[in-house]
Amino acid sequence: MEVGFLGLGIMGKAMAINLLRHGFKVTVWNRTLSKCEELVQNGASVGETPATVVKKCKYTIAMLSDPSAALSVVFDKNGVLEHINGKAYIDMSTVDADTSSKISEAIKAKGGYFLEAPVSGSKKPAEDGQLIILAAGDKALYEEALPAFDVLGKKSFFLGEVGNGAKMKLVVNMIMGSMINAFSEGLTLAERSGLNPGTLLDVLDLGAISNGMFKLKGPTMLQNSYSPAFPLKHQQKDMRLALALGDENAVSMPVAAAANEAFKKARSMGLGDLDFSAVHETLKVPDHSS
Numbered sequence: 001m002e003v004g005f006l007g008l009g010i011m012g013k014a015m016a017i018n019l020l021r022h023g024f025k026v027t028v029w030n031r032t033l034s035k036c037e038e039l040v041q042n043g044a045s046v047g048e049t050p051a052t053v054v055k056k057c058k059y060t061i062a063m064l065s066d067p068s069a070a071l072s073v074v075f076d077k078n079g080v081l082e083h084i085n086g087k088a089y090i091d092m093s094t095v096d097a098d099t100s101s102k103i104s105e106a107i108k109a110k111g112g113y114f115l116e117a118p119v120s121g122s123k124k125p126a127e128d129g130q131l132i133i134l135a136a137g138d139k140a141l142y143e144e145a146l147p148a149f150d151v152l153g154k155k156s157f158f159l160g161e162v163g164n165g166a167k168m169k170l171v172v173n174m175i176m177g178s179m180i181n182a183f184s185e186g187l188t189l190a191e192r193s194g195l196n197p198g199t200l201l202d203v204l205d206l207g208a209i210s211n212g213m214f215k216l217k218g219p220t221m222l223q224n225s226y227s228p229a230f231p232l233k234h235q236q237k238d239m240r241l242a243l244a245l246g247d248e249n250a251v252s253m254p255v256a257a258a259a260n261e262a263f264k265k266a267r268s269m270g271l272g273d274l275d276f277s278a279v280h281e282t283l284k285v286p287d288h289s290s
């Protein structure tokens, strides 16, 4: 199976390498061209623009930072739309349902096929082919894409009409962003009240709220180490988009709103490119209010 791959950031690079390792022929494109070099060393070809990749490949996957990047790669000059007639486009970026629907409508109007397929799971699951794929849109395309999804992920869900994958992803990340803030507050409270936060990690791990994220991020947060697996700026984008979904549906989300403020504060402190667990640093800023 020959696939195109647009966007070689933390996730896209790992996913494209995985496809190559499993025998897929992959043609890559990235806005910053130098990031294609490592993929070429792994056997990929390079396309000069999104349009040339789509022209060459029957299926093209995208993994881009946010709604504005996802729209630009499709609609701009030399973008996906130029050669989409008869071709398939699978956008795995985390965006909102409106963005996904705009892309879907434009692609279908030009005679192409569209599936949204955002993922749960971060850098390591991407490297290991252990993502959770949240697909929606063209069911026939979903079935054709399963050989690729089986390499990229441990489980794929088909969620119905375009937008449902985006919404599911935003709900999951809204929960995750709220949880990391509660966790960070707990670590800080333990430390400031004279407890050993390492012992708190052990206690949490034995109880009902034990989870993979606390296990993975707890030790590195205690070391103030935030090498990016999931960049904080993307987590804040997901909180913002999830809160907008809450607005549309009149769902009150005070916990998520507070978590979003913490991520915004972290971004204002210049931490946007670090891992999302760097939100922990916001609690270290002295509070002069008392």
Ligand SMILES: NC(=O)C1=CN([C@@H]2O[C@H](COP(=O)(O)OP(=O)(O)OC[C@H]3O[C@@H](n4cnc5c(N)ncnc54)[C@H](OP(=O)(O)O)[C@@H]3O)[C@@H](O)[C@H]2O)C=CC1
Pocket (backbone or CB within 6 Å): 006, 007, 008, 009, 010, 011, 012, 030, 031, 032, 033, 035, 063, 064, 065, 066, 068, 069, 072, 073, 092, 093, 094, 095, 119, 120, 121, 122, 123, 229, 230, 231, 234, 235
């Ligand atoms: N990291 C993670 O753990 C996870 C991330 N996601 C989601 O996956 C997507 C990618 O995340 P991740 O790989 O971490 O992000 P990165 O920031 O590492 O990569 C972003 C990619 O988008 C490209 N890009 C950004 N703006 C534009 C633009 N205007 N035009 C074209 N290309 C653009 C970047 O190109 P360039 O190299 O030129 O900057 C890069 O290839 C995001 O939507 C994120 O929310 C989903 C699950 C987990």
Ligand SMILES: O=CCCC(=O)O
Pocket (backbone or CB within 6 Å): 094, 119, 120, 121, 122, 173, 230
């Ligand atoms: O969008 C990023 C999600 C990260 C994760 O699921 O661990």
